[in-house]
Amino acid sequence: MNWNSYIKSFQSYLKIERGLSKNTLANYTFDLERLCAFLLENAISVSPEKISEETIQQFIYSVSKEVNARSQARIISGLKSFFSYLIFEDYRSDNPMELIEAPRIGRKLPDTLSLEDIDNLIAAIDLSKPEGERNRAMLETLYGCGLRVSEIISLKISDLFFDEGFIKITGKGNKQRFVPIAKATQKFIAFYKNNIRIHLNIVKGYEDTLFLNRRGKQLTRAMVFTIIKQLAVKINLSKTISPHTLRHSFATHLLENGADLRSIQLMLGHESITTTEIYVHLDRKHLTQIINKFHPRKM
Structure with a gap:
């Protein structure tokens, strides 16, 4: 074998057995x-x-002369996975990456919006146009359910389980999870679906896709970014925001209001709770309140 x-x-191992996304596969390759x-x-x-x-x-x-520390860390992580795979398949007995350390990189805290900012964004949507109702339903869902942009554009009508109070999300690596959806968010989706979407000339293959453009096709990631950036302007x-900012805000606001990390992890679809723990850094005041409320020696 060369x-x-x-x-x-x-690649086959990563795709079939580990269920990693196309982007991760492309980076490793x-x-x-x-x-x-x-x-x-x-x-x-x-x-x-x-x-x-x-x-x-x-x-x-x-490579270190050409890329930043974060990219170096990703390269080292990918190579470690590759040689671990070779050991797993009995091609090697040792991992040459074992003693190679990745450069230290600071953990980037995500940008978040206040509840007032989010209310202002949604209030700025022009509801006199048909796509306004779509945009309102979409932003309410992004923030209300903490979805990734790829998850919102691929959301299906058949994924809506409003009677049970959940929506089914297909996330990274085609992993599925059920996320609770509030009655208010359900109302905005239902209004868009029953009053706006029903009048679209839907292209074959997109009959089950919830959020559509004016041509009856699935929205693109770029279009969702553009909608949010235009509302921010x-x-x-003053902040530079993206659809992911609403996801970060969802997690941060839940934590601030007393939700536990494990529940937030499940709703966000994080494979490791370590990823979710980044939100702990955003509000030290909240952590002090938790200690004062729940620790047995708080007095």
Whole structure:
């Protein structure tokens, strides 16, 4: 097997057994191809089974001149996964990445909006136009359910379980989860679906897609970004925001109001609670209140 064969085998493993997203697969593949290019450029002929820690160190040192610390950390993480896979498949007995440490990077705290900011954004939507009702329903759902932009544009009518108070979301790696949806958000979706969407000339294949553009097709990610950015300009919001800002605000506001991290993790669809813990850094005052309220030695 040459490097390409190992990489294709690794891709199948990531896709089928680990259920990783297309973006993650593309990043891992790109980093491995970059390693192959380094070996070729330096006339180093070695297989994945035999490559040494020293050679990989040389590669990482070379890459460090071209990319930032966060990208270096991603490359190292991807290579560790690749060589762990080779061990799992009995191609190697050791991981040459074992002693290679990723650069320290600060954890970037997500931008959030206040409840007033969110109310102002939604109030700025022009409801005199048909797409206004769609945009209101969409923003209410993004914030009310903490969805990713990819999840909102792919949401299906058949995913709405309003009688049970949930919607079914297909997230990263095609993993599904049920997220609670408030009555108020249900009302906005129902109004859009029954009064606006019903009049669209829907293109074949999009009959079950909830949020559609004027041509009867699924909205694009770029369109959702544009809608939110235009509303931010309209209310003179100084922050640079995106659909993900509403997701961050959803999680932060839940935490501030007493929700536990495990529940927030399930609603956001985070695989690890470590990812959810970033929201703990956003409101120290809230943590002080938790200690004062629940710790047995609070007095």
